[in-house]
Amino acid sequence: MTPLSQLLPGQFGKLASLNPERGVDQRLMALGLLPGMVLKLIRKAPLGDPLAIEFAGQVVSLRLAEAENLIVDVSADCPIQRPRQP
Amino acid sequence: MSTPEAGLLVALVGNPNTGKSTLFNALTGLRQRVGNYPGVTVARKSGTCDLGDGQKVELVDLPGLYSLAAASPDEQVVIDALSGNIAGDRRPDAVVLVVDSTNLLRNLFLASQVAELGRPVVIVLNQADVAKEQGLRIDIDLLSRRLGGVPVVLSSAWKGEGILDVRRAIASAVAKQTPMKRVVWPTNIAAALTDVATAAATDTGKQVSEADAQRLLFDTNPSTADRLGWTVTQRDKTLRSARDRVRNSGYNPMAAEPLVHYAHLRTVLEGVVTEGAGKAGRSAAVDRLLLHRFLGPVLFLGIMLGFFGSVFWLAKFPMAWIQSGVDWTKTVVAPPLDAYPMLQSLLADGIIGGVGAFLVFLPQILILFLFIGILEDSGYMARAAFIMDRLFSWCGLNGKSFVPLLSGFACAIPSLLSTRTIEDPKARLATAFVVPFMSCSARFPVYALMCAAFIGPLYGPGWESVVMVGMHCVGLLFAVPTAFVLTRLVLKVKPQPFVLELPRYQMPKPRDVLWRMWQNAAEFVSKAGTVIFAITIIVWALSYFPRDASVAERIKAANPAAAEEVVKAKVQAAYVEQSYMGRFGKAVQPIFDPLGFDWKITVGVLASFPAREVIVSTLGVTYSVGEGAKADSQHLRQAMQNAKWSEGPRAGTPIFSLAAVLALMVFFALCSQCGPTIATLAQETGGWKWAAGSFVYMTALAWIVATLVYQVVIRLS
Structure with missing residues (x-):
């Protein structure tokens, strides 16, 4: 179990949990980032923050501090095939 | 806001980056009206849409959003508009949901929420060409059945394909009133x-x-x-x-809604989309280059400098044309009125000058909006925000503040209009508040005059450029702490999370970009234009009246041998000196004394509150070199270099000492001297409160900092 903020660029994982009380997480849930969803950390911005993640066929940027509550299961049996590139 | 000829109202709703505005333009054919929703700074765009059978409906383009949970003013407007809770607006008779065909699941979440409102809907699967390229095949009949029989159509608004199908589908939805199948709540x-x-x-x-x-x-x-x-x-x-x-x-109550909707949509979409062989999008590859750790920022700087550098260069020519057009009009209109000097001056200096004062901004506004439109529609704007966010997040702004702040170096007015791209209301307000600190192009002639007349001759051209660059940084130096204090201490609004979609790259559609550019320019002219015009007339009147003929006779009598031109300039100066503006300038000069300004500079400062570049021509009048003085005018420079204090403790010393020159430039760098900016700020922040706050704050700050500069430099030198 790793916070999304500690994932390395290129690393995959399955979203294990988030904090639905927070505004950021509510926004991400509306975009379809729900527990069980496979996500990938694509890259960090040149200054190290924010992050660009990919899930459900879309690329979304969020700040490092906002990614701390998103817990990712990197050991989960992710589908080998990468999420669709938009 | 109702159209009497069209009884029906249809709303266009969808996620951002779905080509919704392109579809709106295609459906309405640019027969559009732009207004404002009551009480909020959200534009209401509507137009007349022909349904293909002669029937016409009013189509309203609602702001793009991902969810109906009200987190921003834009989202609240959509909820209110769809529920019929907006004063003066009806509840829509049908809702057109614009969906990105390449990402049905995410896009249909909003559709599923809208279905709860019970309105008849049409699902438009837009950007169908891209989905086809990617090898996605969508069974629209199956999708329509699963959604309870609502019309589902494919379209590519960019290419103009499927527009007639959309029109027919709207007609059918309006006629049959079929509601979309709703989610079954546990x-x-x-x-x-x-x-x-x-x-x-x-x-x-x-x-x-x-x-x-x-x-x-x-x-x-x-x-x-x-x-x-x-x-x-x-x-x-x-x-x-x-x-x-x-x-x-x-269920966690805060997560129940998306969980239930998404579970519902997964069953709805079962077997609807089949993936065949197709090309993967190129966006990921482009991002590897444009968001590269080292190359990304370099390319970013190159793109921005290229774009905004060309705003200066491209706008220079039309601005010069407008200026000479205004001057030419004056020479045509003025001579026949020689017998009526007051009417002549009102027309030439007041009205034509006033119209010219805001027309001259138009080229920059048009070009800037052209570029901003290209940046947004191509998808690069989101990347720019991604690259720059870290630099702005610590002082409460976000990556989207960058473009407005950068364009502020050209002109504050279009930059203020472009703060609309910032969703977070707190960051939007803070950005708008600090934009006027950016050293706009109207400050340039002031710096140019001072540097050419004093810094250059005294210290050499090297220092001239140092001071020029320095002056462009002064505003920035104060803007950042201002934003920090404003967002941390003054604005008690909860900060919004910075969740930003990095959309697929796309070729901007020229018609959309040009159309938006035109709409913004028209809005500027109709709103800010009237205010600028009014202020110009007021300032003209203050510096024209009273105008007793005896003043001119006295000057003529005192200079019997002087050339006609010299006498004319002296008469002008004498009139300004005894005008209301001149008297007021003399009266308030003590306030500007700590900055080292004499009454002539004070009059120049006061007269340039509507538009700061006016100082150059006002100094031209008060220093008796005649009207129409330019920053490079040799006479004006000499007159200023020779000006000495005639009384007081500084009698005999030059008025324009190094300290006074620097203080004057710093004052102009920080002071709120732009009527259009104040008017636009009021318009964009939804009231005069923030505009008045900005005026008081910037003017007070300019006075304090310029005083410090003068007092410190005068003691050092």
Whole structure:
């Protein structure tokens, strides 16, 4: 179990949990980032923050501090095939 | 805001980056009206749409959004518009949901929420060409059946394909009124929703729809409760027990809505999309280059400098044409009125000068909006925000503040209009507040005059450029702490999370970009233009009256041998000196004394509150070198270099000492001297409060800093 903020660029994982009380997480849930969803950390911005993640066929940027509550299961049996590139 | 000829109202709703505006333009053919929703700075765009059979409806383009949970003014407007809660607007007779064909699941979440409102809907699967390229095949008949028989059509608004199908589908939805199939709420959530609806209806005596109940139960934002007038004390207990009920059934109440909708949509979409062989999008590859750790920022700087550098260069030519057009008009209009000097001056200096004062901004505004349109529609704007966010987040702004701040170096007015791209209201307001600190092109002639007349001759051209660059940084130096203090201490609004979609790259559609550029320019002319015009006339009147003929006769009598031109300039100067403006300038000169300004500079400063570049021509008049002085005018420079204090403790010393020159430039760098900016700020922040605050703050800050500069430099030199 790793916070999304500690994932390395290129690393995959399955979203294990988030904090639905927070505004950021509510926004991400509306975009379809729900527990069980496979996500990938694509890259960090040149200054190290924010992050660009990919899930459900879309690329979304969020700040490092906002990614701390998103817990990712990197050991989960992710589908080998990468999420669709938009 | 109703159109009498079209009885029906249809709303266009969709996620951002779905090509919704392109579809709107295609459907309405640019027969559009732009207004404002009451009480908020959200534009209401509507147009007339032909349904293909001669029937016409009013189509309203609602702001793009991902969810109906009200988190921003834009989202609240959509909810209110769809529920018919906007004063003067009807409830739409049908809703067109614009969906990105390459990402049905995410896009249909909003559609599924809209379905809860019970309006007939049309699903438009836009960007179908891209989906086809990617090898996606969508069974629209199956999707339509799964959604309860609502019309589902494919379109590529960019290419103009499928537009007629959309028109027909709207006609069919309006005629048949088929609602979209709604999600089935788990028993406990359904019961909780009923509890909330019943309690709210009982407490407020108002009708509470199912959609209202969902917003009340699922959102932390109290806007729906506030609209119904359901007070905290009334709702607190009901909502708590309803949310407990949801929690006991195994759902977090804050996550229940997306969980249930997405589970529903997965079954709806089962077998609808088949993936065949196709090209993967190129966006990921482009991002590897444009968002590269080292190359990304370099390319970013190159793109921005290229774009904004060309704003200066491209705008220079039309601005010069407008200027010479204005001057030419004056020479045509003025001579026949020689017998009526007051009318002549009102027309030439007041009216034509006033119109010219804002027309001259138009080229920069048009070009800037052209570039901003290209950046947005191509998808690069989101990347720019991604790259720059870290630099701005610490002082409460965000990556989207960058473009408005950069364009502020050209002109504050279009930059203020471009702050609309910032969703977070707090960051938007703070950005708008600091934009006027950016050293706009109207400050340039002031710096140029001072540097050419004093810094250059005294210290050499090297220092001239150092001071020029330095002056462009002064505003930035104060803008950042201002934003920091404003967002941390003054604005008590909760910061919005910075969640930003990095959309697929796309070729901007020229018609859309040009059309938006035109709309922004028209808005500027109609709103700011009138204010600028009024201020110019007022300042003209203050510096023209009173105008006693004896003043001219006295000057003529005192200089019998002087050339006609010299006498004319002296007469002009004498009139300004005894005008209301001149008298006021002399009266308030003591306020500007700590900055080292004499009454002539003071008059120049006062006259340039509507537009700062006016100082150059005002100094031309007060220093008796005649009207039409330019920053490179040799006479004006000499007159200023020779000017000495005639009385007081500084008598005999030059007025324009190094200290006074620097103080004057710093004053102009920081002071709020631009009528259009104030007017636009008021328009964009939804009231005069922030505009007045900006004026007072910037002017006070300019005075304090310029005083410090003068007092320190005068002691050092």
